[in-house]
Amino acid sequence: MPEETFNNTPDASSGSGNRTLVTLASLILVLIGVKLAAAFLIPVVVAFFLSVLAYPLMRLLMRVHFPYPVALIVTVLFIVSVLVLIINAGTGLLLDFSKEVPDDLRKLQVYVNDAGQWLESKGVAGAKETVEKLNWQDISGYLTGPNMSSVLKGTLGAAGTVAEYAGLMTTVLILMFFILGEARGTHSRVEAVLQSGGPDLKKLLNSATDIQKYLGIKTILSAMCGLLAGILCHVVGLDYPILWGLLAFLLHFIPAVGALVAGILPFFVALVKLDMGHAIAVAIGYFVINFLIGNFIEPTLMGRRFGVSPFVVVLSVWFWGWMWGPIGAFLAVPLTIMIKVVMENSSEFRWLSVAMSKKKVKRGEVVLEMPELDESEMLGGGAATEPPH
Numbered sequence: 001m002p003e004e005t006f007n008n009t010p011d012a013s014s015g016s017g018n019r020t021l022v023t024l025a026s027l028i029l030v031l032i033g034v035k036l037a038a039a040f041l042i043p044v045v046v047a048f049f050l051s052v053l054a055y056p057l058m059r060l061l062m063r064v065h066f067p068y069p070v071a072l073i074v075t076v077l078f079i080v081s082v083l084v085l086i087i088n089a090g091t092g093l094l095l096d097f098s099k100e101v102p103d104d105l106r107k108l109q110v111y112v113n114d115a116g117q118w119l120e121s122k123g124v125a126g127a128k129e130t131v132e133k134l135n136w137q138d139i140s141g142y143l144t145g146p147n148m149s150s151v152l153k154g155t156l157g158a159a160g161t162v163a164e165y166a167g168l169m170t171t172v173l174i175l176m177f178f179i180l181g182e183a184r185g186t187h188s189r190v191e192a193v194l195q196s197g198g199p200d201l202k203k204l205l206n207s208a209t210d211i212q213k214y215l216g217i218k219t220i221l222s223a224m225c226g227l228l229a230g231i232l233c234h235v236v237g238l239d240y241p242i243l244w245g246l247l248a249f250l251l252h253f254i255p256a257v258g259a260l261v262a263g264i265l266p267f268f269v270a271l272v273k274l275d276m277g278h279a280i281a282v283a284i285g286y287f288v289i290n291f292l293i294g295n296f297i298e299p300t301l302m303g304r305r306f307g308v309s310p311f312v313v314v315l316s317v318w319f320w321g322w323m324w325g326p327i328g329a330f331l332a333v334p335l336t337i338m339i340k341v342v343m344e345n346s347s348e349f350r351w352l353s354v355a356m357s358k359k360k361v362k363r364g365e366v367v368l369e370m371p372e373l374d375e376s377e378m379l380g381g382g383a384a385t386e387p388p389h
Contacts, residue, residue, distance in 0.1 A: 023349070035323050042327055043168060047175035049334055051183070052208055053215045054079050058180060068184075076177050083169070086246065093243035100239075107272035211334045217301045218333075222252035225293055229262065232285040236278050238270050248286075252293075254329045256314045259290040312336065312356045 034041065054075050061071035119127035190201045230245025238244065244266045251258035263286030271279035316336040320328030328335075336356070343353035 027349070031323075038324050042324055043171045043175060045331060045335070046327065047172045047179055049211065049215060049331060050079060050172065050176050051179040052212045053219065054176070055180065055183060055212065056216065058183075072177070072180055075180060076173065079176070080173060086250075089242065090246050090250075093240055093246070097240055097243060104269065104272045108268060111271060211337055214334060214337065217298075218253060221293055221298055221301070222249045224297075225249065225252045225259070225262075225289060228289045229266075229286065232282065232289070233266055236270060236281055236285070237274060238266060238278075238282065239273065255317055255333055257317060258329075259286075259294065262286070263290070309356065
């Protein structure tokens with residue numbers, strides 16, 4: 001793997017403190033603008049990443065001699081079908097599950113009260129009184145009936161109502177159609193921009209290749225995680241195994257915290273519907289699934305390709321979740337990869353790219369782990385480059 005070395009000695013030409021302050025202030029203003037423009041930017045970003053993920057299918061269809069317009073239409077229809085299937089199955093199962101929430105909460109209340117009483121007996125002052133103050137009726141009312149739409153709305157993040165969500169998805173799919181339609185001319189336009197005295201955007205396009213590989217691998221691993229979680233819940237005897245599988249599939253896209261959150265609800269459902277032994281079995285099963293995928297399979301497939309430190313990954317999930325809600329958390333790593341590439345090619349912000357990278361120290365020098373890109377990937381492997389002829 002190629003390495004890039006930086007001297008550990010401070011560079012006197014890096015600029016004064018005032019220049020750094022102005023640069024950071026400008027960065028903060030840009031981030032404020034990105035947050036305020038979320039309603040406009042989110043559909044564009046989602047459409048771009050869906051296009052990056054879908055492009056290999058369109059390229060495969062063209063390789064087997066599908067005409068370009070037919071390959072484009074088939075690819076978009078396939079993505080639409082998958083999204084509709086996931087949304088319909090997920091919302092239908094979630095609404096069915098919500099009808100059982102009141103009974104489940106009453107059983108959970110017994111466990112919580114017993115736990116509070118046990119903690120009180122072990123010397124935790126006020127534990128019993130604290131759990132008795134919980135308003136289970138309000139919790140039940142919020143999670144059932146008409147209020148379930150509020151839960152769905154909060155889950156969707158950017159969409160305020162079902163109609164707005166449908167409008168958002170329509171906008172995303174239209175943008176995706178045109179992005180894929182323009183994909184094969186992007187490489188030529190980048191060359192034209194460079195020859196006209198504009199910035200060199202080749203590295204930014206190369207990042208599309210990395211993002212394509214990341215999203216592809218992440219989708220496969222998330223599907224594997226969802227399938228195993230669904231099988232686990234079915235074997236244990238938990239109701240709605242498809243719902244828990246879909247939940248694990250979706251949340252596995254969120255690094256670090258998604259896999260943990262995916263197992264919490266099935267654990268409590270197993271606790272109230274079955275018993276403590278089955279709940280522990282669910283918890284252990286989720287732990288084994290996520291441990292194997294997260295610590296063995298995913299690092300093997302991902303390698304060190306993306307050059308972003310684990311701390312930056314976790315921080316990016318929190319940051320983009322704050323900026324754009326759940327959608328931002330899902331897209332945190334691809335967005336961070338793109339921003340890192342942009343900063344690598346900026347003299348003012350390159351130090352931030354260095355701070356975000358995986359690095360080690362050799363003989364007093366900082367050595368960055370740089371992603372490997374072979375000739376085919378740089379010239380034709382990405383979603384935003386010309387398809388092979």
